[in-house]
Amino acid sequence: MTNQQNSMHACPACGLLCDDISGEAIAKQQFSCGKAAKFYARTSNGAQPRVAGQPVSLTQAVHTAVELLKQAKTPLIAGSSTDVHGARALVSLSHHTHASMTHLNASSTLRNMQVLQHRGWQTTTLTEVRNRADVILMIGTDVVSHNTRFFERVVWVPEAMFTESAARKIIYLGGDELNTKPGVSPDGRAPEVIPCASEQLPEVVATLRALVMDKPVTVDKVAGVDVSRLRTVAETLKAAKYATLVWVSKDLHYAHAELTIENITETVVALNQKSRAMGLSLGGSDGDTSVNYAHTWLNGVIIDTPDWESHDAVVWVNSYSPDAMPPAGTKPVIVLGAADSQFEETPAVFIPVATPGLDCNGQQFRVDGSVTLPLSAAKPSDLPTLSQVIAMIETELKGVAA
Structure with missing residues (x-):
């Protein structure tokens, strides 16, 4: 077996960054995760820069991009689907061009950030859940639609340091078209499922918070859900040694969803008065965690959503989502x-760049924000990295300014 096949890769197809992907699995396209299979099946063969759809040299494409940026008064850097290194380069470009910057997942990221800014929160890591959680409440999501291997890598693990992983209790509270099969325990125990539509979650989660806080709830049903069932969930959470409340902000797609996230995190606060509980926000795709972190530490503000109509030119970056x-x-x-x-x-300019973890090395924050993992090139190509292309653009912009 070659060194390439022996090597292990961290997979950036989702926020879990599973780091057990072998070169042999990539070569043979053998995966337990459809997201990984799709990512590693991609190819960069034959890509070349284009201007108005016509093939050109990299130098010509960069020159045309610079001319467009010179003419723009209110440019926008968007998409921003990249890794930490690419994010740093994009922030630098935004400074050189006085451009605003956003991410294709900005709206869902902002739901979490508004709660963190306004109230703060108590959240945990994947490792802590793996080793400690005995009750996991999935709120409005099945998680596996975003993080396919969550149960395989975090929940139903062979060993956990401080709990019996096979005995964990899994509860699904609301959501649309959930796949709850991964929540079935290794010994066949089915998870508890309390159905309600996503748009009904605000009332249901607020009621659960009230019950955890021992507030009086005098109705029998809330949004079609029996209060008695919610009361049982509340008691289960209070009796847990380490309860974990899980959500994916992308799945909370209704007006003022940040208030539901706040109710989740404040339920965690209430539980921690007498027991132990933590929140866990999952999802994480297109490098959104890495880009938001890099933007925040370099600019002092979080990524925001754009007003598209107020911008007269867009630099779009889509390393991880070619169809976005x-x-x-x-x-x-x-x-x-x-x-x-x-x-x-057809875009005005298209410059193909290397995708971190596929064509080139890189670095990515895991969705829980606790670690960064290196990304190694699974299929090295001669495409320039995003940082290299932006350096070329900035060099020409500086030359123009001089």
């Missing part, structure tokens, strides 16, 4: 993106 594009009609668009990008509208 800005809203239809956005002009002009400079795409610094995956070699296999899919265009419904």
